[in-house]
Amino acid sequence: MSVLVVGLSHRTAPVALLEQVSVSGDALVKLLHDVQQDARVAEAMVVSTCNRVEVYVVVDRFHAAVNAISELLAVHSGVAMERLIGHLYVHYEDRAVEHLFSVGSGLDSMVLGEGQILGQIRSALKLAQEQGTVGSTLNELVQQTLRVGKRSHTETGIDRAGASLVGVGLTLAERTLGPIQGRRALVVGAGSMSALSAATLQRSGVTDIVIVNRTHERAVRLAQTVGGRAARFDDLAAELAEADLVISCTGATDVVVTADMVPARQMFVLDLALPHDVDPAVRRLPGVTLVDLESMQDGDIDAETDDGGRAEAVVAVREIVAQEVAAYLSAERAARVTPTVVALRSKAADVVEAELGRLASRVPSLDGRVRDEVAQTVRRVVDKLLHEPTVRVKQLAESPAGDHYAEALRELFNLDPKVPDAVRRVESVETETSKKEVGR
Structure with missing residues (x-):
């Protein structure tokens, strides 16, 4: 599943067209639900301001989703697709992340560096949360966008280079x-x-x-x-x-x-x-x-408020955005391998428990203390054998071709990373571990 954005802004469309496409209130809620109800869309959020209308979605199929969202924008606005299509822009995966980070940093605003867009993005996320149309992917992406926007304003003069x-x-x-x-x-x-x-x-x-x-x-x-x-x-x-x-x-x-x-x-x-x-x-x-x-x-x-530092501020913010995009994508790629690691550890745990059960049935007279010591030893051996490959595959997954390493691991060990029981088991362990660490 990947992030996709379809939209138009003051950079691509005249204000008269933005007026027609702009949505608010009940119309915004309806558009949000219509987008999310499409079979190709897993999550949805709509950012509608005086300068832009953008639909952010999480999808597994690019072209079909672009067509569906474009058609919904045309239907909701009453603008013919032939007229609308020439003003739409589309960003996918890393370009979608870069675009949202740039928008949140004020680089794409009518007035350079204006800070109100952060509040508008926050409101868009809140509405989507209230309507139940976002999940972990868009929620985490928007939270990161808000952080990047704040960092851009704090560390550069972008908010002074342009006014509201x-x-x-x-x-x-x-x-x-x-x-x-x-x-x-x-x-x-x-x-x-x-x-x-x-x-x-x-x-x-x-x-x-x-x-x-x-x-x-x-x-x-x-x-x-x-x-x-x-x-x-x-x-x-x-x-x-x-x-x-x-x-x-x-x-x-x-x-x-x-x-x-x-x-x-x-x-x-x-x-x-x-x-x-x-x-x-x-x-x-x-x-x-x-x-x-x-x-x-x-x-x-922009020329009305240029204080001489506009170019320097833009360069600085773009560098921050580039850094944050790279960090986000690296973490996101690493997260994709987690189900595979979960499945591997779950399968190893099942093998250990099966063998310990077989030992107990074959040697029923084995002393309880000895049985416990054997069980702990076997589990330690398995954990140590799995530690290096699981840590390494997470590291390798952060590279652009990281998915191939997880795929190789699944193939070698015949793993199904989508097994619900495996995921629930490890999530439960991780939750308990987190609680212990917080309590320390």
């Missing part, structure tokens, strides 16, 4: 409005991106912050964290009339801010939602500047 979308948006806002301190800011929405927006506004010195959300209680809670004020959703038009700077990011499927709600005067509007929260017609209003994900995609927003 909100930070870039505020940089653009100051070009229109001048200093934003003393301006009134309106945040529409109360989700994670809205919370980031409100916090960024507060850190930038904006003290007059208003939060509007359909669920008023959530608006109140967010407003309290930034020393702002909450307003009811029905008052959105009135709040827009007083705002200088508007940031909107809700989970709505329809336009939230219409052109007739926005006054024709100097105002900066940042639409970070996918699909759009703000009617594109707002851009035609005199004095109003509307920046959305599409206009950000068209511009060189």
Whole structure:
């Protein structure tokens, strides 16, 4: 079984197409289950953000799985396969691991090094766990991705080389409005991106912050964290009339801010939602500047935040990703040989027990102490004989051609590494050993 990712992002598709393919809420849950129910898929997880929609699966057949997932994305989005296929990318096995590590490190984001993607990956895993669509492979891969992302941000300047979308948006806002301190800011929405927006506004010195959300209680809670004020959703038009700077990011499927709600005067509007929260017609209003994900995609927003260390940070993060990919693949290959080692030790244990039973039946008068000593001696001899080959095969399994060594071991000893009893027996022993070590 191997990891496969099929998806599209701001690098391969226009924002308009990403809007159509993007899924959230019940639609996301349905896509997740539809993918996982495919006979070729053992595990599934979907990462859907304003910049990407990616389906991660564990499969045993590559081509059939790619076709099935592509078709599901087309069906769920309503986009014809002929139009969608040219914007999809596919990564398999080591390339899939490298891609996810790069995404988690901020190398593949619209704004270089933005850290919000780690939270989005974590949320994708949590949803998949709640829905029961992931197992050990994707769970361990994502946990490792989160660790690699944190390491990349801690050890390099990647988070300083690029700012968040909100930070870039505020940089653009100051070009229109001048200093934003003393301006009134309106945040529409109360989700994670809205919370980031409100916090960024507060850190930038904006003290007059208003939060509007359909669920008023959530608006109140967010407003309290930034020393702002909450307003009811029905008052959105009135709040827009007083705002200088508007940031909107809700989970709505329809336009939230219409052109007739926005006054024709100097105002900066940042639409970070996918699909759009703000009617594109707002851009035609005199004095109003509307920046959305599409206009950000068209511009060189990395250049807006380049502090001179961008190239060095990228090189450093790529080196970390390469190291972590190699370590992950090495450990993963070593883990593949475990069932073979389990089967070998189980078979040896069965042989020992059978021979000791035969000895007891042939020499029933054998003294109990002597019988126990013989049993311990035989087990020690077998353990010592198996120790070197099992340790060596685990070491060799970490190499790219490691599977061949496990295959040779299975052939030589006529082993079936999938025998459930053997696996359960060794897992039980390993669990007890781990408990003893923790208790020391």
